[in-house]
Amino acid sequence: GLVAAIGVSLGLALFVSYLDDSIKSQEDIENHLRLPFLGYIPNIKTNSVVERDLQAHLHPQSNAAEGFRTIRATLSLTHKPEKVRVISVTSTIPSEGKSLVASNLAIVLAQTGLRTLLVDADLRRPSVHKAYQLHSPVGLSAFVTNEIEDLSELTHTTEVPNLDVICCGAIPNNPSELIGSNRMAEFLERVKGQYDRVVLDCPPVSAVSDPLIISAKSDGIVYVTKFNKIRREHGRKSVQRIQNAGIQVLGVVINDIDFEGKD
DSSP, X not given: OHHHHHHHHHHHHHHHHHHOOBOOSHHHIIIIIOOOEEEEEEOOOOOOHHHHHTHHHHOTTSHHHHHHHHHHHHHHXXXXXXXXOEEEEEESSTTSSHHHHHHHHHHHHHTXXXXXXXXXXXXXXXXXXXXXXXXXXXXXXXXXXXXXXXXXXXXXXXXXXXXXXXXXXXXXXXXXXXXTSHHHHHHHHHHHHHOSEEEEEOOOXXXXXXXXXXXXXXXXXXXXXXXXXXXXXXXXXHHHHHHHTTOOEEEEEEEEEOTTSOO
C-alpha cells in the first residue's frame, strides 16, 4: 500500500508538471521561444513604485540590482554595443514588469558612465513619471504633436548620475498614429545624437500595435515575461508577431521569481 501510494503521488506530481506549460526557466526561453536568455530578476518585496523602479540605484547591493547588472553584461557581450544604442522594452501583457526592467536597465547603463535617456513611450498607460516623481504635463506627446520643439523642455535630470528622463506627458487620443509619425522618428534621431544609450518603455505587445511600430525604429527589443504567468504558446505567438515585423529580439528577461520561497 505504501509503495502504491508513493507511485501514485509521483505520477500525479509529474502529470501536474506536464500540464503546467507556463514560462518559468531559461530552458523554456531557449527551447520554446528560441530566443537568447538575458537573466532572472528576483521578486522585489515592496509595494513602493519608487523602490521597485529605482532598485538598482537605491539598493545597489541587492540581488535584484545584481540581476539588472547581469542583463547589462549579457547585452554588452552578445551584441555589439555600438550597434545597440536604442533599446525597446516590452512584454506580452500588462503587469509583467516591463517598466521595472526598463527603468533599472537605464540606471545600470548610466552607472557605467554612459549618458543614458529613459523615455516613457507608453502613450496609453504611462508610469515612468510615478517612479521618478515627475508631474509635469509636458512630455513626449507634446513633441510628437508639434507643441514643443526644444527637447530640453521635455528632459528631466534625475538623482542618478548620467541618467535623464522624458515622461509621456498628456495622454493623446491617437497614440498609434503619433508613435508611427515622422515626428517620432525625428525625436529618436535627435536623442541618439545626444545620448550614448536610449531605453524606451513600450506598451505590451499583445494589447496594442504601438510597441511594434516604435521598436521598428529602435535597435532591438528586450522582452520581459513574469515568472509562471504566460503560457508558452501565448509567448511564442507574441514573439512571432515581433519577428514577423522584422524586429530583432535581443533577449528575454524572466521577472519576479521568488528565489527564497516556493518558486
